[in-house]
Amino acid sequence: MKVLVTGALGVNGVWVCRRLVDEGHTVIALDRSDDSSVLGSAKDRVELIKANVTDYETVGKIVKDVAPDRIVHFAAILHSGCVASPVQAMHVNVNGTLSVLEAARAQSIPRVVYASSLGVYDAFTGRFGYPQYEPVTEDYPRGPMPGIEVYGASKLLCEALGTRYHKADGIQFVALRFAHILTPGRSGRQTGSAPDATIIDPALRGNVVDVSGGDESADFIYVKDLAHAVVCAVEAPGDPSGAYNIGSGSLATLRDIADAVCQIVPAADITVGPGLNFLGLEGTYARFAIEKARASLQFEPQYDLREAVADYVVETRADLVGGRAK
């Protein structure tokens, strides 16, 4: 299929493009940047269009010219940006989504796949938080998630907007609510306290790592499984419109991540102290129930934590050799 991917050069978008290409799809990457080097091995197999997703006219013209079978909409500003520059961030997160939906409507594009987030949920507390972590299904109370309210609320609004275009204009709208993500290549591109940036990357660079929060568990999805979920949403037959949790379906602690790193890199010097809330985002720790995505999108995670970390290390070293990683 022909797939237009927005935010295609983002830290997760690049893995989506790679996977789509590997699966034989024709990928047209839309991004405000034109540094296609971040696409790595997919660089020469993806058509890149530099454009601002908030520009209704330009997006409309691109979608008309490209006439994709699917639009995968990843362009978004993360919470830190939402707090720092709310006007610009809402322009991207809300108007950017509307420009995609409007273009899809105008050109009768059959399906839009939307990158949503655990941020649409209310805090995972009580039996859904430490230490029980009962699986969170898609009907868990919506938020926005405390601590990332603006980001989460923008995702909630866009899910509602997508549903409106589904009902009113017949565009299939699939929202993928991602759990915490492990992404090779995040360091140097995004700030934050994700364990890829705070544990794995520094350890691979030979730094001493000493972090706390080792008692908390979370559902970490490896970005290649995230990309796999996008492919599933792109390819799913019928009308899979709706919202889906996309996680690993299992739990891991920072200690588990550290152990996995030490298995691959025995010299790694990682100390994980006790405590909770290693991200500084209380209430975001949960195990995602992924049965809905399994049943309706035929999504099945392909990496357990050890496999994910092992692959992460391979990808990061490949990047280091290639000179891309910071």
Add this chain to the structure above:
Amino acid sequence: MKVLVTGALGVNGVWVCRRLVDEGHTVIALDRSDDSSVLGSAKDRVELIKANVTDYETVGKIVKDVAPDRIVHFAAILHSGCVASPVQAMHVNVNGTLSVLEAARAQSIPRVVYASSLGVYDAFTGRFGYPQYEPVTEDYPRGPMPGIEVYGASKLLCEALGTRYHKADGIQFVALRFAHILTPGRSGRQTGSAPDATIIDPALRGNVVDVSGGDESADFIYVKDLAHAVVCAVEAPGDPSGAYNIGSGSLATLRDIADAVCQIVPAADITVGPGLNFLGLEGTYARFAIEKARASLQFEPQYDLREAVADYVVETRADLVGGRAK
């Protein structure tokens, strides 16, 4: 105090302007319309500025020139408009709110009072719906409300944005979550199935009224109590930032409304049949707990249902005499 009111000529905004003026405040009304006749008796006591609330530059200039003590932000597109024209509606609901918040930040306006809605909540079900209607407090799970998702999500997002400006820039942000509203003058200006338009107005025009849904109860706030709540939020000492339910705190059925109309207009011919969900918006019926507004804003509803309907009739007849009502 000097109060800038956006959406000032809207069906609820006009009553806010009137009440603010009556309480001795200086009101600067901002609206995209310049038909100040809808302000009725307050017409000559309000300064009207015709402007588009989504225009950052213009709003910034107005706020700088006016230098208000408070901004009361009512400009918004209702759910029907959100569904019909999502791009335009989100421009007003999201960018319009951001332009107000940005102007408040730039000019260090101490407080913004925001017109929020029951739409920010999830459906009122179980013991919070028919027939128990246990009071809904502000920590009830957030939505957006099914059936009005886009509108509700835009209100949720704006509450999150306001909270961001409160935390980051020190602007006090008071969100008033209104229950179902009874507003004289709605007919002919808004479509919808609110009982003022479906029962009271037709009965006052001498029409035979035959509606169903008489078994459902709801918390109806009379628009003069809504305006009173805004005045309370404008005048409250200290920093009352936060979200507040604004309702009557009690329940009424369509039958109660019909009875109240018949007390004033004995000739009214109103039949209220059985059933639920008279608005066609399942899950929106609840009793609002208003203790938080009572405690922190010194808000106390001044009209019970009979008094509200009686006053409604007086206001509508005054308007009919004045030739404004359709």
